[in-house]
Amino acid sequence: MTRHESVLELIGNTPIVNVSALSPKPNVKIWAKLEGRNPAGSVKDRVAISLVEEAEREGLLVPGRPGQTLIEPSSGNTGIALAMVCQLRGYHLKVVLPANVSPERRQLLEVWGAEIIDSLGSEGSNGAVRLCQKLAAENPDWVFLYQYANAANPLAHYRTTGPEILNDVPEITHFVAGLGTSGTLMGVGRYLKEHKPGTQIWAIEPPSGEMVDGLRNLDDGYVPPIFTDNHGSEMLDRKVIVRPQESIEWTRRMVELGLFVGISSGAIMCGAVRCAAQIPDDVEATIVTIACDDGWKYLSTGAWTDDIETVVERAKKIIYF
C-alpha cells in the first residue's frame, strides 16, 4: 500500500534489516528495526500518536477546538513527533527542552511550530521533567501528557512495535533497546514475554547519571513511573551502560552496512554486540535491536567526519540518547 490519506498512516510498519555482518559470532544473527523511517523521523512517532489519540478518547483534547495547549518534556524526538501530530490536529505544543540538545533537534521542533522552553542543560532530561511538572501545575488548562508516566507510551509499542517484530522475526531470542522513558522496553518487552516466552530483554543506557550535575543528593533521582508501573526490574534481564566512545564507534560501523543512523542507535547496536558476545558458541540466537532514528539530526556533532576523540568529548556535553 503506497497511497495514503494522511502522513499519520505512515507511522509504524518499519522495515527490519539484517545487520549480522556486525555480529561477533556466526551463531548469533542480529536484525535492526529502522525507526527513522517514521514520518517525523523516529520511534517516537508511535508514542506521540498514541498519547494524543488516547487523550482525545478521554476527552482531554478535542480535535478542532481552538486554544488547546499541550506541554511536554523531551530531549528531542518525542517533542518533534508530538509537534508534527499537534500541527496536523491543530493543537499548540510547548516543549521543555534541555539547552544542550543538538541544534537540529531544536530546529525540527520549530519546523512543526512547537514553542521551546529551555531547561538547564546541566540538569539533563531530569531538569526538563521537573520544570515541565512545575509549569503544568501552574497552568492547569494546559494538557500535560507526560510520556514518562502515561500508559499510552508503552501501549503504543505493545500494540505495534512488538507484534511487528515478532511477525518479521519469529525466531527472536533477544530484544535489545534503549532505556529513556522505558516505553519501548516495557511495551515490546511485555508483548514478547507474553507471546514468545523466554525472550531476553536487554536495556541499553548512556552514562547519563554521571553527566547530570544538578542533583543535590540521590533523592533527586528519577525512575520513570511507567518503568515502575510495568515492573521494569522484573521485565528486564540485563541493563548495561554504553559510553559515548563506543556509541560513536558503532554508529560509524553501521555505515559499513549502508545504515546512517543516530548516535543512540549506535549505542544500542554496541549493546546488541555485547549481548551476542556472551551467547555460547553452540547456541543459535537471534537478536532484534532498534535503530531509533537516522543520522541527520546529529550531523552538526561531526560524529561521522571529525576526529573521534573530539567527537566523543562533544558527545559528553550533549544529550544524544
Place this chain on the structure above:
Amino acid sequence: MAVKVRIPTVLRSATGGRATMDVTATTVGEVLAAISSEYPNVQEQLFNTDGSLHRFLNVYINDDDVRYLGGVTAAVADGDEVTLLPAVAGGATA
C-alpha cells in the same frame, strides 16, 4: 579481590570530594560496606532503612547493572570497576 569504585558527583560531598576508591571485596555488598565504613555519611544515601539499595542508586560492575546480576550478592573479580550512578530521567529513545 582488588576493585576500583567510581563515586558520582552527587555522593562526593560525603566522601570529601573523593571520586574513586580502591577496595578489597568479593561481592557488591562488600564493596558498598567498604565505602560506608570509610565514609559513614554515605551509608544512609546508599541504602534504605531495610538494607536494600536506594531506589535512585544504580550500581554497575563494568557497566552492567547489578540489579540484574543478583544485586548486592553479585560477585566482583580482580580488576573489576564498580560504578555508582544516580538514576535520572533518560533521553528520548526508549
